[in-house]
Amino acid sequence: MARTQEQNDKMSLATKHKIMVAGLRLFSRKGFSKTSVKDIAQTAGISTGLIYCHFSTKEELFGEILKKTIKEMSKAVRFLDDSNISPTQTFAGLTANLLKDIQSSEDLSDYFLLITRCILEKDALNQMEEFKKSDLLLFENTAKLIEKGQDLGEFKQGNSYKLSLMFFSVIQGIADMKLFMGDKYIAPEVSDIMAFLLK
Template identity: 30%
Template sequence: MKRSKEDAAKTRQKVIDAALKLFGQRGYSGTTLRLIADEAGCSRGPIYWHFANKEELFEEILAYSQAPLEKLIAQCDDSQEPVEAASNFARQWLSLLFDDAYYRQSFEILLNKTEYTESVSPSLERERALTVSLITTFASFVERYRQQSDSKASADSQVVAMSMYSYLMGVTQSWMVNPKLNQLEVNIEFYVTEFVRLLQSPQ
């Protein structure tokens, strides 16, 4: 029985690896379970053992980029110094891009290979909820920084938080298009500093 569980786990991982590769190459609509099975070296039977359908497998793939960010949000609390909390958040978000291949591949599929159709609506609903949570978290950083520094900035904290979110997404997207363009691993502290600069905007 132990061997069977180990074999099942290995097959499941082969399916996930194959799906990451093919969704990344062909997008959601251009990838079939037959193609994934061929890439994984199995029949479609083992895929259906682990996943109800292609949609559920796609949800699993996108979760590789969604779950780490959800975890970062969950770790934030109001006792943290806001500048330090924002710095750590941005640093971990960006570090995952070159430290975690599954996170990177999943994020690239989300940004560049996902068709916004009804068939992938559960994954997109999770992504929309994550976006709201990220902006809410960043707004909390802004509000606590302003309280501590007695800042009189006029811009709404949600607007600033949206700019912070857009900044990290922009850095992420540009790096995925051409990793040599911004040399993220070498210049990560610069990008973290610029993220915090948005938080501290006097506007």
């Protein structure tokens, strides 16, 4: 019995997802220039030709992965804008979500590693500029949230942007350690991370 269009679409989406996961893993760990389309196909368990059904070039795949990262960052920025809850609750929620994502999947760790690798290897494509803007917006919005918490007496005083960068440096370090140690890594609690900020 022939597959329906809906079944074909689901299979196509599943294949594209496999390609993007494999691409993310390899680009982050080997670098853009040292990763071939053949490597990605082998890691995804599909043929090289099937990759070209979804992405015309390796650059296009890399661009899609960065776009997905930017989309995820934008969600975090929107989460920070929720004024219905206190800065402490918002910050705790953001921290808990990031820790959960790092613990449950290597994707977030790979995103952090990919960006670091691109910056160091000068592999950055046009999309990297867009990613940088998105990243900087996240840092700035986090700094605004910290300022709000300081004004309300919830957070310690200090340069809010510096505290924002410190927070994301800690998160990136956690992501890197999780990749390095795998299942042996014991993540800190939300309260451990927020201790630098709470009064």
